[in-house]
Amino acid sequence: MKICLLINTQEAAERTGLSPRTLETLRLRGGGPAFVKLGRAVRYEPAALEAWIDANRSASTSEYHA
Structure with missing residues (x-):
């Protein structure tokens, strides 16, 4: 069984530099x-x-593909 640390949206936003709303x-x-x-x-x-x-x-920026 794999157990790992999970983080909430606020913590994920802080790690990525995005807002919680953007992640939502x-x-x-x-x-x-x-x-x-x-x-x-x-x-x-x-x-x-x-x-x-x-x-x-x-x-x-020419490599960007949405």
Whole structure:
């Protein structure tokens, strides 16, 4: 069984530099970091945040793909 530290939306926002509202919007529309839903609570794995950030790296603005 895999046990990992989960963080809430506020902590995820602080780690990513985004607002909690932006993370909520990304959950609704898609394209954001993977999250875990435990009842009504939304949590993030720090490794999932890092993977999402890495997947969105670009060397120039011409590489950006929404």
